[in-house]
Amino acid sequence: MFLNTGRSIEIVTRPQAHGDLPELSPTPSRARLWWEISIVLALGLGQSAVYAIVQLAYRLTDETPIADQVAKLNPSRSDREVFDLVYQVLSIGFSLVPVLLVCFLLWQSRRPHLERLGLDGTGIGKDAGRGVLLVLVIGVPGLGLYLAGRALGLTVAIDPAGIDAYWWTVPVLLLAAARASLQEEIVVLGYLFTRLRQLGWSPWSIILGTSILRASYHLYQGYPAFFGNLAMGLLFGWLYQRTGRLMPFLVAHFLIDAAAFVGYPWAASMWPDLFGLPG
Numbered sequence: 001m002f003l004n005t006g007r008s009i010e011i012v013t014r015p016q017a018h019g020d021l022p023e024l025s026p027t028p029s030r031a032r033l034w035w036e037i038s039i040v041l042a043l044g045l046g047q048s049a050v051y052a053i054v055q056l057a058y059r060l061t062d063e064t065p066i067a068d069q070v071a072k073l074n075p076s077r078s079d080r081e082v083f084d085l086v087y088q089v090l091s092i093g094f095s096l097v098p099v100l101l102v103c104f105l106l107w108q109s110r111r112p113h114l115e116r117l118g119l120d121g122t123g124i125g126k127d128a129g130r131g132v133l134l135v136l137v138i139g140v141p142g143l144g145l146y147l148a149g150r151a152l153g154l155t156v157a158i159d160p161a162g163i164d165a166y167w168w169t170v171p172v173l174l175l176a177a178a179r180a181s182l183q184e185e186i187v188v189l190g191y192l193f194t195r196l197r198q199l200g201w202s203p204w205s206i207i208l209g210t211s212i213l214r215a216s217y218h219l220y221q222g223y224p225a226f227f228g229n230l231a232m233g234l235l236f237g238w239l240y241q242r243t244g245r246l247m248p249f250l251v252a253h254f255l256i257d258a259a260a261f262v263g264y265p266w267a268a269s270m271w272p273d274l275f276g277l278p279g
Helices: 031-041 045-061 081-095 095-104 124-151 169-198 201-215 223-243 247-270
Strands: 070-072 155-159
Touching: 031 045, 031 169, 045 169, 045 201, 081 169, 095 169, 124 169, 124 223, 124 247, 155 223, 169 201, 169 223, 169 247, 201 223, 223 247
Parallel strands: 070 155
Antiparallel strands: none
16 A cells, blocks of 8 residues: 655755755655555565465465475576576576665665664674574574474475585575575565654564565465464564664574575485475
8 A cells, every 4th residue: 555645855945056956855755665665575575475475376276285395495597507507696696686776775875874774884793693593593493393384284395405416506505595684684674674664664563564574475385484484574573673783684594594505405315204305
């Protein structure tokens, strides 16, 4: 829903030298903010949420039970090694464009330019330590929820490392983990929290709304993934609301995905029946 209070960009009047142009107020209107949010989401995570909903509908109506289906998160993109690598790198690079866009939109003229996200270059060690702690809080219960969903036949088998084994496979998977961390946390926590505050949303409305978005683009995995990521979003949102520091969540998300992308093939080969993939 698009809201418009009738406010527009104001022209600041002041004595001007001959030939000066009027200055524009930096505060955008509510309608402009809603359009901006809609465009940003349509370029990335909102698009992913729509596709995930469609994929879930497809999986639930397919003749193959959802428990026997597989979702590959990082599939090979070519049967020729060099082109597979090129396509992987291009895909990761272009998927980060929405991240660059929101950083540009939130960029401040004074330093630190992204201070409103807590990315001010200070407290890096403390932020990293908090990120590691979040991995223990989120990662272990998340794995348990996935295994429970597999046991109940409610979750597809996830293959996080679908790329064929090449010399560059692990570096590309680590880049993919970094991509997911930057894309989700900067957009969902950093950008949306900032813009929704400007729109007058209450803290818990922002936390709940962004958590539902986070859960929605994981629906392709099945219902348990929705509720697991909803819980993760509520925790991340509550902590970010309190601290205003984005780095711990970037670190935690990267470590969780890196462990899944790189460590999963080994775990699946050791316990193929548990993970639902061929050993």
